[in-house]
Amino acid sequence: MSNSYLSTLICRQAKKYGDRIALKYRDYETESWISVSWNQFAEKVNWVSNALIALGAEVQENIGVFSQNMPECLYTDFGAFGSRIVTIPLYATSSEAQVHYILQDAGIRFLFVGEQYQYDVACRVQNLCKTLKQIIIFDPKVKRSASDTNSIYYSDFLKLGMERKFQAEVDKRTSESGNGDLANILYTSGTTGESKGVMLHHSCYEAAFAAHDGRLTTLGESDVVMNFLPFTHIFERAWSYYCINKGCLLCINLRPQDIQKTIKEIRPTAMCSVPRFWEKVYAGVQEKINETTGLKKSLMLDALKVGKEHNITYLMNGKTPPPLLHMKYKFYEKTIYSLLKKTIGIENGNFFPTAGAAIPRAVEEFVHSVGINMIAGYGLTETTATVSCCWFDSFRIGSVGRVMPNLEIKIGENNEILLRGETITKGYYRKEAMTRQVLTEDGWFHTGDAGYIEDGFLFLTERIKDLFKTSNGKYIAPQAIETKLVVDRYIDQISIIADQRKFVSALIVPEYGQVKKYAEEHHIAYTDMKDLLQKQEILDLFRLRIDTLQQEFAHYEQIKRFTLLPEPFSMDKGELTNTLKIKRPVLMKNYAKEIEKMYEE
Structure with a gap:
């Protein structure tokens, strides 16, 4: 395969799916969801490839995307890949200092911004930042400042590509692209200090896709995926790319605080999230039980007890539940569990990947007891997300699952988890000393997390620095x-x-x-x-x-x-x-x- 997989992905999917819906996003003025077909998606991506060349963006140049989740983020990403350009996402909530640091560090000339807040920050930074040449604005409602003479709206940016004047150059770049090209630089927001740019090449994503095909066997084109975490986060980014690759329908949630409402509007089959989401669900259920009395209360408590025994005591340990227990479980599945799932908006659930922090044991037991397929996992930006994950019939409470098929793992001193494989970053952008601290000569990556393996399952114990x-x-x-x-x-x-x-x-x-x-x-x-x-x-x-x-x-x-x-x-x-x-x-x-x-x- 000569060209990089992501550079032609949307175009290939459009040939396969045509007018099928690829994306949906919420229009807040009409309170409705707007659909984008695969053909429309591919057309926008092609315009972006052309428009970036029209602006003068060079091969493997870094561009920035400073926005909350919008379809434009994906058009820009895949359009950039088509022209061998590197995208650098910035968190929508980033401060002026953080934005300034990333723009300088990565030498960004072109910055795409989402809404008013991001535009205002970018304008203030532009006065201090020598490299930033142009701001491109996604949201047409953004009010531009009086002194701003050179920013453009996304609609005008796309017009630069609509006539496809640079198609020959786009084709040439696509054909010369390879999996050795840099795809993204993701800046980690570091709990300890200065943020570092993690380089992820196209080869990292290609290896991640192949590994997930062997594990996430039930994900496919009939899945409706809710997007909730920021695209800037490797978990959501790699997952969304993978869902697009599998032909799923991706529903983009613009405002994270609206998830309780939007999840009920979409009723997704899958969504990746952090444990906090499930902690809130668990707290809500506990609250409900506390307020209930009499028969209803004892039924709810019994349902949790039966579910725990059926799914954890028996199934998790590879044992068959006794017939009476199984009958009770089936009864609760049709009544209490299904009502609970409907209330959250996940009654169509296939599975729900969860990572990013430790999952409290009580929350994990509860989720499995009521038959929600939460897939606990572990990963880092430096490993292109997934290092390990559980699966339907193979999980252990407290574990982050089995290591992905393409990764080697060993436990080093202080029980530190060391990893080697195709999905591991080649290093931090322009920070060789920092890279050498975490990557050994023979390719082992030091995660900084301590853990152990038991029966093939990985358990995390703590962050060593913490x-x-x-x-x-x-x-x-x-x-x-x-x-x-x-x-x-x-x-x-x-x-x-x-x-x-x-x-x-x-x-x-x-x-x-x-x-x-x-x-x-x-x-x-x-x-x-x-x-x-x-x-x-x-x-x-x-x-x-x-x-x-x-x-x-x-x-x-x-x-x-x-x-x-x-x-x-x-x-x-x-x-x-x-x-x-x-x-x-x-x-x-x-x-x-x-x-x-x-x-x-």
């Missing part, structure tokens, strides 16, 4: 404690403090609605949230819940003191990365006063 050592010399894995506690319906966010400290403490962002409800039910008077969170009754409530949840931890791992925060951790304050992971160093600084107070004698 291990805390108390002043008494004991090692603490903060994520294990956080994952255990975040399932509590009163806890929204939590960060463990323990490094070089005498004991473990925690900063907790409560689920404010639940706390208010508790205050009402127990007639606790208060002026504002800050006042409420200092009330002894509320502190006692949290103490009790924390103590109940942390029983299984060793004495030195248990939370001795905690602080309830009246405001959530936020990206604005630099406390969360773009993928909503906690930046511990920032929290240590922002809450230094509260932390010190917990360690006063």
